[in-house]
Amino acid sequence: MKEKKNISRRTFLKTAAAGIGGATLALQGAGEAAAQKDKAPAKITPPGKVWRLKLQSSWTGIGISSQDEAVKLYCERVKKLSGGRIEMKNYDADVLLGIGETFKGVASGVADVAVTSSIYHRGIVPVAYYLWAVPFFPNDHLEFMELWYQILGGKEIWREAYAPHGVMHLTFECSDEWGTMVSTKPIRKFSDYKGLKVRAFGIWADWLVQNGASIVTVPGGEIYMAIQTKIVDAAAFGSPDAWAGAKLYEVCKYFINPSIIPYDTCEVIMNLKTFNEMPPDLQEVMLSASRIHNLDVTSRTIMTDGKARKTLADKGMETIFMPEDELKKAEEWCWNKFLSAKGKDPYIDRLIEVYAKAREMHKAYYGPKKLL
Numbered sequence: 497m498k499e500k501k502n503i504s505r506r507t508f509l510k511t512a513a514a515g516i517g518g519a520t521l522a523l524q525g526a527g528e529a530a531a532q533k534d535k536a537p538a539k540i541t542p543p544g545k546v547w548r549l550k551l552q553s554s555w556t557g558i559g560i561s562s563q564d565e566a567v568k569l570y571c572e573r574v575k576k577l578s579g580g581r582i583e584m585k586n587y588d589a590d591v592l593l594g595i596g597e598t599f600k601g602v603a604s605g606v607a608d609v610a611v612t613s614s615i616y617h618r619g620i621v622p623v624a625y626y627l628w629a630v631p632f633f634p635n636d637h638l639e640f641m642e643l644w645y646q647i648l649g650g651k652e653i654w655r656e657a658y659a660p661h662g663v664m665h666l667t668f669e670c671s672d673e674w675g676t677m678v679s680t681k682p683i684r685k686f687s688d689y690k691g692l693k694v695r696a697f698g699i700w701a702d703w704l705v706q707n708g709a710s711i712v713t714v715p716g717g718e719i720y721m722a723i724q725t726k727i728v729d730a731a732a733f734g735s736p737d738a739w740a741g742a743k744l745y746e747v748c749k750y751f752i753n754p755s756i757i758p759y760d761t762c763e764v765i766m767n768l769k770t771f772n773e774m775p776p777d778l779q780e781v782m783l784s785a786s787r788i789h790n791l792d793v794t795s796r797t798i799m800t801d802g803k804a805r806k807t808l809a810d811k812g813m814e815t816i817f818m819p820e821d822e823l824k825k826a827e828e829w830c831w832n833k834f835l836s837a838k839g840k841d842p843y844i845d846r847l848i849e850v851y852a853k854a855r856e857m858h859k860a861y862y863g864p865k866k867l868l
Contacts, residue, residue: 547774549574549584552607554595554616557588558717559741560734562672562796567611570789577781584609595715598765603662605767609782611669611789613762614654615697621657623843626851629674629760630834631700632827633851634858636758638670638794644854649846654763657843664771666786669762672735672797673755675700678748679730680723682814685822695719695731699830700756706829723747735797740804745811753817756826764789 551571555563571584593601598610599617614624627650635641644650645668654665683689690708694701701711709730714722716738722728724747733739739751764786771779809815834851837844 546580547578547582547770547778549582549608549770550592550606551584551586551609551611552592552598552601553586553611554589554598554613555611555716555734555738556586557591558738559743560738560800561741562735562737562793562800563611565796566789566792569792570611570785573785573788574781577785578778582778582781589717590715599661599663602765602767605770607767608770609666609764609766611762611764613671613760618698620661621843622841623653623657623847625698626834626837626844626847627654627761627763629698629700629757630851631675631698631703631756631830632823633831634758634855634862635670635761637862638759638791640854640858640862641668641670641759641761643857644850648850648854650850653843653846653850658765659768662768664766664768666764666766666783667790669764669790670759670794670797671762672737672760672793672801673758674734674760675732675756676736676739676754677730677732677752678719678723678739678744678813679750679752680748681729682750682816683730683752683818684816685819686826689730692729693727695722695728695733697732699833700732702833703826703830717742720744720747735801736804736808737797737800740807740811745808745813749812749814751808751813751815753815754823756823756830759794 551567553563553567556567557564567586571586574582574584587607589595592607593610595612595616598607598612599620601607602610613628614621615628618625618628629635645654650668651665654668658665677683677694679692681688681692686703686707689704692709693712694704694709695712695714696704696709697713705711712722712728714728716733719728719731719733720742723731723744730748730752731744735755736751739745766782771782774782805815835848838848839845
């Protein structure tokens, strides 16, 4: 039997040092090989190449100041962050693409980037119907929206659902409070919608139909004319700022509150092929600048909507708030309507799980913090 030798501290350190040195060389060799492997397919922008992108915005140029200002900053930021290697030019609503054409238009390259809303392409991507909004889902804080989008899986659902259509989803965008309505007739309970022609989308449109309304689809920029020509009697669209900017007080006497969607979730999308052709640093420019664009829009709506509410009142519109019991009834119906979509589409099933978990977290976190 071989006698076991004790290893002295000096011997141990000497052996360990030799082992570490060998391991280091091995790791360096592996690292260099991996680096060479990574270098092979890397995208390299030719010297002097400038990416000139066409941005189609759905809401600039129609009187919504928060959108006008934020998109201007967005284009400037993309250029600055890229060191001039990306130049993005904005086109106002309907210039390159109509609202219903935006998704396919970005996929085909008519526009490279778009600020739009998923609700407009719900017929192409079914989950888009619910990514836009579920009425009364508590999208009332930006950090809460970041939670379900960045952490709970909303971002992955969005990108996976869009990729087969040639579209890259860059970020969600907090539009503004959605669901306050302008009306030519007073609405004091939901049954008052019976017989009215209403411009609305999504589950909210389903709820209004449940109460006897008929739904008419017109672009946001055409609501004024649609009401003036009696194509519609009432409309849900954007924020108070949108109503004031479009001068809806000239054709409507009533402003129906509250917003049934604190922030409707719009989006910034990009042609997937163009995004994939960009080198990683410019891809990050587009992702980061788009995310900051979201903040630019959100922060501005607080000021613009506050001013606009006063404008609407000063112009003679009567503000009506729906009773609490009516709102509770509508909230329960809308949530159950959302849950009833389970089993129709795998992406919808995943979103139901995300929203349900986020809803529970909102109640647990914001409920105890409530001051009033």
